[in-house]
Amino acid sequence: MTSDVTLYHWEPNANSGKPMLTLVEKGVPFNSHYIDLLAFDQHKPEYLAINPMGTIPAMTHGGRLLNESTAMMEYVEEAFPGPAMMPENAVDRWRVRWWMKFLDQWLCPSFSMIGWSLFIGPQVRERDPEELKAAIDRIPLPERRIAWRKAIYGLFSEEELAESRRRVDFGIGVLEQALAKREYLGSDQYSLADINLFNSAYGLPSMQPDDVNDEKTPNLMRWLRAVARRPAVRETWTYSRVPRFAERILPLIEEAA
Amino acid sequence: MSMTLYHGEPVGPSLTVLAALFESGVEADLVRIDLGLAERHNGAIPLGFEANYSVEGEGPVLVVDGEALTDSVFIGCLLDDLAPQSGLRPRDPYARWEMMAWCRWVIERLAPGAAALANLAWTTPRLAALDDAAFDKLIAPIEAQDLRERWVQTRDGTLSDDHRAASEARVHEAAKKIDDRLADRHWIMGEFSLADLESYAWIAPMRGLLPAAFEGKERLAVWMARVAGKPSVVRAMEMTRTNEMAGSFAPGPEINRWG
Numbered sequence: 001m002t003s004d005v006t007l008y009h010w011e012p013n014a015n016s017g018k019p020m021l022t023l024v025e026k027g028v029p030f031n032s033h034y035i036d037l038l039a040f041d042q043h044k045p046e047y048l049a050i051n052p053m054g055t056i057p058a059m060t061h062g063g064r065l066l067n068e069s070t071a072m073m074e075y076v077e078e079a080f081p082g083p084a085m086m087p088e089n090a091v092d093r094w095r096v097r098w099w100m101k102f103l104d105q106w107l108c109p110s111f112s113m114i115g116w117s118l119f120i121g122p123q124v125r126e127r128d129p130e131e132l133k134a135a136i137d138r139i140p141l142p143e144r145r146i147a148w149r150k151a152i153y154g155l156f157s158e159e160e161l162a163e164s165r166r167r168v169d170f171g172i173g174v175l176e177q178a179l180a181k182r183e184y185l186g187s188d189q190y191s192l193a194d195i196n197l198f199n200s201a202y203g204l205p206s207m208q209p210d211d212v213n214d215e216k217t218p219n220l221m222r223w224l225r226a227v228a229r230r231p232a233v234r235e236t237w238t239y240s241r242v243p244r245f246a247e248r249i250l251p252l253i254e255e256a257a
Numbered sequence: 258m259s260m261t262l263y264h265g266e267p268v269g270p271s272l273t274v275l276a277a278l279f280e281s282g283v284e285a286d287l288v289r290i291d292l293g294l295a296e297r298h299n300g301a302i303p304l305g306f307e308a309n310y311s312v313e314g315e316g317p318v319l320v321v322d323g324e325a326l327t328d329s330v331f332i333g334c335l336l337d338d339l340a341p342q343s344g345l346r347p348r349d350p351y352a353r354w355e356m357m358a359w360c361r362w363v364i365e366r367l368a369p370g371a372a373a374l375a376n377l378a379w380t381t382p383r384l385a386a387l388d389d390a391a392f393d394k395l396i397a398p399i400e401a402q403d404l405r406e407r408w409v410q411t412r413d414g415t416l417s418d419d420h421r422a423a424s425e426a427r428v429h430e431a432a433k434k435i436d437d438r439l440a441d442r443h444w445i446m447g448e449f450s451l452a453d454l455e456s457y458a459w460i461a462p463m464r465g466l467l468p469a470a471f472e473g474k475e476r477l478a479v480w481m482a483r484v485a486g487k488p489s490v491v492r493a494m495e496m497t498r499t500n501e502m503a504g505s506f507a508p509g510p511e512i513n514r515w516g
Binding site: 061064066067068070071072074075078079090091093094095097098099101102105106109110113143160163164166174177178 | 306307310312321322324326327328331332334335338339350351353354357358361365366402403510513514
């Protein structure tokens with residue numbers, strides 16, 4: 001595909017999924033460049049030459065670099081034609097931005113802390129210790145170095161994990177209430193806030209079936225199916241290479257279809 | 258559209274929103290509250306979920322047709338959406354991306370550190386002067402558990418050595434980042450924008466608390482004087498009622514829980 005947009009991404013979920021799903025929803029052609037997060041491709045010199053921050057995702061449009069996934073989504077919305085991914089009304093737009101911030105800074109770090117402590121950390125720790133140390137030392141941003149060290153060596157304290165579990169449990173209730181009030185998150189229109197949330201929340205029914213189901217969270221389930229039904233979601237998952245992630249979303253997509 | 262802005266003294270997030278409002282020319286009733294004594298939660302403001310769980314912590318609240326809106330940068334975006342000629346955000350999408358990424362850095366990296374240092378200096382003594390019953394009464398209506406805990410920590414004045422060092426490091430980092438950015442420009446985005454207000458509102462109160470971070474940074478000093486001279490900022494600063502910053506700060510954004 002010839003395009004002046006290249007997206008550097010890992011699996012089509014969490015932060016990588018945010019700009020990817022936005023691009024697909026807007027119908028913007030892009031070159032896909034898969035960066036294997038668990039092989040630490042994002043800290044290798046060839047990637048740092050493109051994105052010196054060493055974070056995923058990143059995007060180039062022409063000669064310009066963009067990072068920070070939520071800000072990238074707003075860029076895609078504003079820079080390209082296609083269906084509007086932001087509501088018209090100014091207060092609705094404020095609410096969409098507010099929810100994205102709440103997800104980015106309050107709720108989703110708790111999802112990922114739990115995910116790392118249970119699944120990814122133990123898997124990564126099976127690697128050669130020297131190789132891991134070298135990989136951490138290559139991380140350019142000091143705060144990301146601290147975060148990766150905690151994630152890789154499982155250094156989250158019991159208090160931190162308990163607070164993350166509290167936030168996830170509380171967050172599920174909050175999302176149910178928000179989606180009872182409006183058809184989508186933040187407004188009655190599908191928007192960037194939904195893209196943001198879906199990429200972190202699609203696994204909830206399979207990961208926490210006792211908490212997220214048709215009886216306890218009917219609105220969250222309705223919303224999950226409505227987003228999963230979108231052709232753009234199905235298309236982004238063709239970029240997945242790790243079966244463990246795809247296995248968690250494909251049943252939801254099939255069921256919603 | 259009816260609007261009421263509940264704001265504190267014109268520093269930190271209250272300064273950002275007051276100046277942004279004046280830049281936009283949007284009309285709003287102004288009501289001063291004491292954020293440092295949790296007046297935001299005293300029942301007079303119709304706080305909804307979003308206001309109770311504001312990531313910014315205790316900042317100003319803009320009530321629009323009965324709905325409480327928080328978080329300075331997003332209120333600034335709203336004002337720019339309502340008054341697109343205001344210049345609060347650049348028009349070019351790439352410049353806008355850059356501005357939003359910059360502001361995110363200010364909110365996530367600088368603001369938690371600056372708020373921690375400012376609270377320790379100005380808010381802790383005010384809260385410590387209250388007896389337990391009075392303090393408990395102030396924070397009882399606060400819905401968010403983690404925000405309520407930050408109030409208790411603020412009153413106790415407990416800041417670990419690590420937290421203090423990290424907070425000071427962020428002020429140093431921000432001062433350098435702004436000074437470097439100004440090497441080829443007068444304003445952070447080239448033209449004046451919300452990024453100048455948000456950055457100034459958090460960095461300016463640090464000059465007295467951590468002067469070492471400002472030493473030798475001529476461009477930063479000139480830019481601070483430039484922002485302070487903007488008519489919107491002058492107008493906001495004229496609303497100052499105290500000689501100290503005491504009434505201005507309150508528990509701000511939490512420090513990133515994961516690195």
